[in-house]
Amino acid sequence: MKKFTASLLWLSILIIPGNSQKLSGLFDQVKSSVVVIHVLSKQNTGTGDPYQQTAVGGLGSGVLVTEDGYVLTAAHVVNDAAEIMVEFIDGQEIPARVERLANQADVALIKLQQAPVNPNVAKIGESDSVKVGDQVFIIGAPMGLSYSLTSGIISARHNMHKMTNSFVEAEFFQTDASINTGNSGGPVFNMQGEVIAIASAILSRSGGFEGIGFAATTEIARTLLVKKQSYWWGFTPVYLNDELAWIFNLPQEAGILVEGVTDKSPAYFAGLKGGYIKLQIGEEEFLAGGDIILAVEDIPVTTEENISKIQEYVMELPAKTRFNVTILRKGRVQNLQWFK
Template sequence: MKHLILLTILLLPNVLFGQSLSNLYKKVSPSVVVIEAKEKVENTDGKVSYMGSQGSGVLISDQGEILTAAHVVNNAENITVIFHDGQKFPAKVVRLATVTDVALIKLVYYDKNYPVAELGDSDVADVGDDIFIIGAPFGLEYSLSKGIISGKSVEKTRMEGFTFAEFFQTDAAINHGNSGGPMFNMKGEVIGLVSYIVSESGGFDGIGFAATINVTKQLVVDSDKRRWTGINGVLVDQELARLLNVPQPGGILIQSVVALSPAYMADLIGGNVPFYKDDQKISIGGDIILAVNDIPIVSEDNIIAFFKSILIKDEEALNSFKLKILRGGKVMEVILRFPENR
């Protein structure tokens, strides 16, 4: 009899935890969405095809605003958001920060019938805390995985300690399709967005990362100072600059431009000729950005100087950027304008 009582006491916390997690899942899962993104791909022969991908996201306002991972939507020409009841809505990118892999998208129209997730405080979360993740790994929609916060990494720029990347490490299972999905604490609050995994097998090896919600809010929710351009580009180093006859030791080589984006409206051109450098495939033949608002893009210091300059400018000054570009061996200027209704 004593052994039976002891066994019951030992098992009771696990039973209660299971019920708590089950109840939390039922409460918060309706705010989680599946995101389908279609990217236009132009082949070397001029033929155009569309490549589809799937990710996850979470509804954060009754205005139809959704947080997801930047890499899910950055190059998407068409974005479709699917709720738990199967309802589908088109969406557009509002703001995006690739360095932290977070994005804010907004439904084109919305009937406000779905619960909004509560955003927590990731600063108070600590290593060892229990968390759970909801997403669509391998297309298995609204899958639940649980684990702990295994670590926390913070990266800062040199401009007055400005944090531009902060991630939770976790052992909760993360796979393709989980990207952009919410990480919840045991109060049912969102404290992170799933970003990427570190793997030798190609699958989940127990090490995944999620961008913290506080930095996400700072970069794409609470700030109007970060814009989505529709540009997919790579930094040009000195060696690549020499190979491409760039008249300065750096720049941004445009790989592709999303249709109907600000970059598209500015007639910027992406590359369509495959080129291999250090086993990395890039596309050349597109525009190369040499300067933004007269700040040359030649080094990390210059890029930081540009971001620091836009952080202190007023709202009106952020409605457009002046770009100096290299196209077909000629240097020219274009204006990149952003819509007012962001």
């Protein structure tokens, strides 16, 4: 028994340093491709004044994916950002803007206003080949602690099509690698130093990490942001259906409440109005009083299928094309001309 225990001890001594050294080397190899994203959003105070706003700072992570300055991150990090500043490990700070964004999969592409000096572009791996049990590591800025590394395994793969039979396109890895505030948008690397996912969210009862984190796969990011070029609308949506549609007295089965509008976004230039009255219905808390989108062209926003059709329709429109958006504003149905 003692001999067996001693053998296990020697085995652990031989194995652990090797893994540690490999992870350390990989970190040094890829860390300069990782960025910290500082955002500034303007939010209504919710006190009933549509013009009373407050500035709110935020923090996330991302990864450089092209030499000319495209950065892959999480949609919720930048969707509401009036200002975006991207910080590199060598101290470079470069402003950026949102180019493409897919809320349903929580992925976004932002573009730096200028190319970084001496860029280290991350290699994008094939997330389809990743298996449950594979080792991974995440680099990000949890709680503002820039370039922190956590490691773990892929615990599961979740495909929203298969789970819900819905028209939502989303695919996530589940991982036990620690994800906390500030990690969002950070790259999940495999043990070859390739990005296979983007850190998105956690499942928690306490509010802190409890071993269940989620990351959007690079395949869904490639499909939505590169192949389909998902459109960034520039507002915060709240879907109203069933009882909420009845409470808001909608003239149809469902609609999309505009909770907030991002400065200098397509929604901003179209004249869309956000909410200004803090409201709680059951467990739902949001800003009401803003516009409610009823349809885009002739497609009503009454089902997930129709919302998917709207996304496809807008994505296929040529740049600088105008299209019609039907809204409910202060009880009256109106039309807005939207400029893509």
